[in-house]
Amino acid sequence: MSPNAPLDITMITTPWFALPPVAYGGIEAMCAELVDGLVELGHRVTVIGVGRNGTKGRFIATDDSPAGSQRLGNSGPEVLHAARAARVLRSLDSDVIHDHSTVGPLQAGQRRAPTVVTAHGPVTGETGRYYRALGDTVHMVALSRAQQAQAPDILWSGQVHNALRTAHYPYRDRKGDHVLFLGRIAADKGVHLAIDAAREAGLPITVAGSRNDPAEQPYIEGELRPRTGDDVRWVGEADQRTKLDLLASARCLLFPIQWEEPFGMVMIEAMACGTPVVALRRGSVPEIVEEGVTGFICDHPAELAQAIGSVDRLDPVACRGRVHRHFDTDRMAAAYAALYQQLRWGHQHPRSEPAARIVPLLR
Structure with a gap:
């Protein structure tokens, strides 16, 4: 045979x-x-x-x-x-x-x-x-x-x-005025860093994700609740339709990961929608994000806000193209x-x- x-x-x-x-x-x-x-x-x-x-x-x-x-x-x-x-x-x-x-x-x-x-x-x-x-x-x-x-x-x-199926993700080249965090609401995902960076960049942030782990409650109460404000929109766990709309409309996805994430699926989901990624250099991030083309990779949280301010010069077509070719x-x-x-x-x-x-x- x-x-x-x-x-x-x-x-x-x-x-x-x-x-x-x-x-x-x-x-x-x-x-x-x-x-x-x-x-x-x-x-x-x-x-x-x-x-x-x-x-x-x-x-x-x-x-x-x-x-x-x-x-x-x-x-x-x-x-x-x-x-x-x-x-x-x-x-x-x-x-x-x-x-x-x-x-x-x-x-x-x-x-x-x-x-x-x-x-x-x-x-x-x-x-x-x-x-x-x-x-x-x-x-x-x-x-x-x-x-x-x-x-x-x-x-x-x-x-x-x-x-993922690139064709199943909606492409949008005109973005909104908000940035996005999408993932588990957990300390190792760096949600608090995303909020701080968006606030420093002067942009509102949408935070979407599940809060099902009781072990994360001290983090939520101690780090996230004090950061609540009019510039933070909480949407909870998003279904597929809502998730795609959030990914396509955001100015960028924030991925300030605090552990060696083996593969951040949300990064390729965002790029498939033409949305660049601003992330910290941990785990698989350098394998997924092409620096200066589909996003920015930062070595320190203090660099995130400046990177957010630079995403407008990135080409949404390049973001989607990278996913189609490699992911x-x-x-x-x-x-x-x-x-x-x-x-x-x-x-x-x-x-x-x-x-x-x-x-x-x-x-």
């Missing part, structure tokens, strides 16, 4: 949100895009997920309803989803399994097909120790070179940037398909040869 023949791919998503998610759900949004991209390449994709199916793949649900953001961090939905997914897998003849769940990869050593795991979160702390413990039973994929560099001892099999779904799907093909046709049992030596890095 040809090494370019269609593959039978099983995509295991999380128990938290449907595909695609209605609002919050970065992992699920990426999964939905990847499934559709792979189907369009001619591969057969079976999705094991929850709730409804909004993808082009064949869908098998482990639960009629997603667990939702209120139960994030609860082990119950993860364990139940993994157990039911394992039962479904026994009835499938998969060439490769791409598991985006947390608990599911623990079963990779007992699966007939190779398991790919994308590191959607941090690769330090407990999560990093978990990935190391999985060892050579899985084939790890990093979201960025920055993430990969944080944990070079993990057996990485590849690196593939997240992506479109077709590119992501092709990169993962190449990885799957190598695993399918060149796969040896991972205990006999480390995955990082079987598959070269995908750039």
